Amino acid sequence: MDQVSSGPTPGPRTALSLSWLHPRGLVGLSLVNTFLRIVTLGIYGFWAKTEVRKRLWSGVRLNGEPLVYTGTGKELFIGFLVVFLLFVLPSMLMMAGVSAAFGPESPAFGIVLALFYLAVFFLLGIAVYRATRYRMSRTSWRGIRGSLVGSDMAYAWTSFWTGLLIPLTLGWIMPWRAVKLQKILTDDMRFGSAAFRFEGGSGPLYAAFAVFWIGLIAIFAGTALLVTGGFGLDLSALPQLPGEGEEPTEEQAVAIAMLGLAIFAAFIVGSVGYAVLSAWYSAQQFNHFARSTTLDGLRFEGQATGAGLIWIALSNFFILAAFAIVAGLVVSAIVIGVTHLFVPFDQLEADQATGLVGALAQIGVIIGLACFGVLLPVTQARSTRYLVERLAVSGELDGGAIAQGQDQGIGRGEGLAQALDFDAI
Amino acid sequence: MQSETDKSRQPARFTDGKSAGSVDVGVSLEDRGVAIEFADGRERLIWPYGALGSSEPIGRHAVDALLTYSYQPGATLFVADAAFARALAKRAPQLTSSAQRWRAARPLIWATVGIVVISAAVWASGLSPARTIAGFLPDSARQTLGRQVLDSMTSGRRQCDDPKGVAAVERLRDRLSAGAGGKSFKVVVVDWDLFNAFATPGEQIVLTRGLIEKAKGPDELAGVLAHEMGHGIELHPESGLVRAIGLAAAVELMLGGSGGTLANVGLYLAQMSYSRDAEREADVRALELLKTAEVSPYGLLAFFERVLEIEGKEPGEKGSKIANVFASHPLTEERKAMVEAVKPYSSRPSLEEADWQALRMICGSGTGDGAGGQQGSVPAREL
Numbered sequence: 033m034d035q036v037s038s039g040p041t042p043g044p045r046t047a048l049s050l051s052w053l054h055p056r057g058l059v060g061l062s063l064v065n066t067f068l069r070i071v072t073l074g075i076y077g078f079w080a081k082t083e084v085r086k087r088l089w090s091g092v093r094l095n096g097e098p099l100v101y102t103g104t105g106k107e108l109f110i111g112f113l114v115v116f117l118l119f120v121l122p123s124m125l126m127m128a129g130v131s132a133a134f135g136p137e138s139p140a141f142g143i144v145l146a147l148f149y150l151a152v153f154f155l156l157g158i159a160v161y162r163a164t165r166y167r168m169s170r171t172s173w174r175g176i177r178g179s180l181v182g183s184d185m186a187y188a189w190t191s192f193w194t195g196l197l198i199p200l201t202l203g204w205i206m207p208w209r210a211v212k213l214q215k216i217l218t219d220d221m222r223f224g225s226a227a228f229r230f231e232g233g234s235g236p237l238y239a240a241f242a243v244f245w246i247g248l249i250a251i252f253a254g255t256a257l258l259v260t261g262g263f264g265l266d267l268s269a270l271p272q273l274p275g276e277g278e279e280p281t282e283e284q285a286v287a288i289a290m291l292g293l294a295i296f297a298a299f300i301v302g303s304v305g306y307a308v309l310s311a312w313y314s315a316q317q318f319n320h321f322a323r324s325t326t327l328d329g330l331r332f333e334g335q336a337t338g339a340g341l342i343w344i345a346l347s348n349f350f351i352l353a354a355f356a357i358v359a360g361l362v363v364s365a366i367v368i369g370v371t372h373l374f375v376p377f378d379q380l381e382a383d384q385a386t387g388l389v390g391a392l393a394q395i396g397v398i399i400g401l402a403c404f405g406v407l408l409p410v411t412q413a414r415s416t417r418y419l420v421e422r423l424a425v426s427g428e429l430d431g432g433a434i435a436q437g438q439d440q441g442i443g444r445g446e447g448l449a450q451a452l453d454f455d456a457i
Numbered sequence: 458m459q460s461e462t463d464k465s466r467q468p469a470r471f472t473d474g475k476s477a478g479s480v481d482v483g484v485s486l487e488d489r490g491v492a493i494e495f496a497d498g499r500e501r502l503i504w505p506y507g508a509l510g511s512s513e514p515i516g517r518h519a520v521d522a523l524l525t526y527s528y529q530p531g532a533t534l535f536v537a538d539a540a541f542a543r544a545l546a547k548r549a550p551q552l553t554s555s556a557q558r559w560r561a562a563r564p565l566i567w568a569t570v571g572i573v574v575i576s577a578a579v580w581a582s583g584l585s586p587a588r589t590i591a592g593f594l595p596d597s598a599r600q601t602l603g604r605q606v607l608d609s610m611t612s613g614r615r616q617c618d619d620p621k622g623v624a625a626v627e628r629l630r631d632r633l634s635a636g637a638g639g640k641s642f643k644v645v646v647v648d649w650d651l652f653n654a655f656a657t658p659g660e661q662i663v664l665t666r667g668l669i670e671k672a673k674g675p676d677e678l679a680g681v682l683a684h685e686m687g688h689g690i691e692l693h694p695e696s697g698l699v700r701a702i703g704l705a706a707a708v709e710l711m712l713g714g715s716g717g718t719l720a721n722v723g724l725y726l727a728q729m730s731y732s733r734d735a736e737r738e739a740d741v742r743a744l745e746l747l748k749t750a751e752v753s754p755y756g757l758l759a760f761f762e763r764v765l766e767i768e769g770k771e772p773g774e775k776g777s778k779i780a781n782v783f784a785s786h787p788l789t790e791e792r793k794a795m796v797e798a799v800k801p802y803s804s805r806p807s808l809e810e811a812d813w814q815a816l817r818m819i820c821g822s823g824t825g826d827g828a829g830g831q832q833g834s835v836p837a838r839e840l
Contacts, residue, residue: 132605175474185683
């Protein structure tokens with residue numbers, strides 16, 4: 033088998049173009065995946081996720097050639113099983129055991145619980161690192177694999193102690209922490225034999241963070257004002273609230289309603305304000321990370337904006353919610369129709385009919401909630417498209433000089449990340 | 458050696474998997490496989506169809522194909538042509554989305570069918586794995602569990618402790634326990650105007666003040682107490698806990714650890730469905746206890762009729778079948794038939810009048826409901 037050239041041969045450096053080819057047929061894929069998940073009691077989910085990833089990766093084009101995702105559903109499944117058997121199940125049993133032996137309000141249980149949360153916080157770092165390593169090792173372009181060559185413990189430890197400092201520094205460590213963690217990940221990343229480099233500090237992020245932080249304080253103060261002042265309410269002057277079991281007087285009822293309305297309005301204003309601020313800050317961070325990253329002769333430039341991220345998040349939410357509502361209504365209509373065949377509604381007493389309709393409505397809500405994630409592949413593709421299209425690549429790469437890395441990757445998937453529940457794509 | 462079939466050559470990019478460089482090649486579909494022709498005079502390659510892989514499944518929407526070959530790991534062939542991808546999918550059907558999905562899903566679907574069949578068989582044969590496991594729990598564990606359930610349900614509420622009332626409860630309990638095969642129960646009355654009774658693990662039973670106030674006579678109270686003791690003898694509260702924990706683990710496993718909402722719904726359903734079979738078993742036990750204690754079984758019947766009354770439903774009303782599908786208790790008629798089938802035996806009141814009056818005052822007079830507190834989220838047997 034020596035017909036092909038052996039090993040890397042330095043050649044001309046060529047410019048590299050990054051583009052996005054939007055995958056088609058994702059709605060159909062989402063529906064097929066959902067169906068197969070249902071008839072396999074959910075286990076097909078690992079294979080479903082893998083097929084979606086293959087489609088998303090393939091949408092990323094470098095010089096028109098796709099990124100390839102080479103992971104398998106089996107790897108994800110085994111990874112999950114290992115973590116379930118070695119971590120989730122023992123933790124559950126240990127908690128149940130300690131709780132049963134000492135009681136749920138005993139100091140012993142409190143200590144065990146606190147230690148458990150600390151351990152989970154540490155494992156979070158391990159999970160992030162390993163999930164990244166798995167994805168890198170299962171990503172290839174022109175047959176050359178990516179890899180992550182460093183130590184997960186080093187990353188997890190940094191993530192752990194800097195995380196503990198967040199409350200102590202009132203959040204001001206966050207830009208420094210994010211850059212430090214991103215630098216560890218980036219510097220450990222390889223594409224074949226070529227290394228990614230992260231060059232840049234957290235300084236440029238602090239101006240943006242100051243705006244974010246002061247903005248948050250302003251929102252907090254503003255919503256508090258809205259509750260008390262905006263509606264002309266003086267909490268101390270509220271009429272005495274009714275005791276338990278007493279009927280509120282009309283005056284009290286109005287006051288309670290007004291207070292509820294004010295809190296609701298404050299909640300909406302606060303959430304919108306927070307979403308805008310954090311989207312803006314995330315965009316700044318994305319752009320800073322991109323600007324600080326190099327690979328061989330390639331440089332990156334991020335062009336994400338807060339408005340763009342908000343639009344993506346809002347429109348994605350709308351897509352998921354619209355499908356959930358339609359699915360809930362359709363399933364409810366079918367259930368009502370079938371029930372009607374067996375129990376003609378006109379033979380029911382009024383209150384029985386109301387009870388039945390109530391039960392069916394609950395079914396509709398549950399189905400709707402369960403269907404919320406069905407179109408996730410569609411929304412994930414939209415998010416990925418946004419980020420890819422907002423990432424410009426400049427400089428040149430000598431593809432011929434990049435050899436396959438020595439790292440064979442790990443055999444198992446990202447079970448820990450999944451068990452700890454933050455697996456995004 | 459060129460085949461007669463599809464000779465149309467397509468431009469493509471070939472990489473050898475050793476470096477990230479790539480070269481232009483021409484490809485064509487031949488009988489044996491995909492033929493790759495190099496421009497630089499290297500010998501042409503044939504990749505047989507059966508050993509081909511593709512970076513993503515080739516479906517209806519494919520716009521290109523990125524191929525790999527089992528015997529030349531790392532090498533890739535990228536053909537940016539939709540017609541080529543479709544023609545290739547016909548010759549190498551293992552590359553299509555449906556073939557790949559089916560290959561992954563088939564064993565899982567069989568496993569699912571197996572699980573469903575086994576579960577159905579277990580259910581049909583009347584075996585209860587949860588009950589079996591519950592039977593293995595040591596007494597000390599059951600006591601601790603029960604105490605916790607009890608604490609969480611009665612938190613913020615007073616346990617009624619009027620000495621005469623407590624003595625009356627204990628007399629009633631001892632009389633009914635005679636037929637319980639040596640099991641000893643702990644019965645607690647809670648100052649709570651809810652109309653309910655619970656059995657918790659470890660043979661512990663909670664009665665509420667609301668229940669005692671609404672019972673018309675000691676035999677009704679004896680009936681409901683015997684019913685709860687029936688649940689306790691049958692280990693229903695323990696089985697419920699085991700079932701809830703098992704179900705939580707199974708749901709967690711099924712949803713790949715990412716189904717918080719559904720897991721909670723499942724848990725909720727598991728707690729709700731103290732099955733009608735379990736209620737029937739508790740009734741059977743209750744009737745035995747009442748008979749051994751020489752207490753009339755009609756108190757039990759009268760009590761559950763009162764439950765329906767208080768819930769605003771007339772027993773035996775037209776159309777009540779539907780309403781009862783959602784209720785876990787057997788139909789009143791069913792229970793009535795069961796009680797009436799009992800061979801008459803001589804009975805005397807479950808408590809003497811003085812004891813009954815003491816019991817009614819067990820929480821003292823003029824006491825209100827305890828502060829706040831919701832019903833515990835731990836499984837407990839209601840009524």
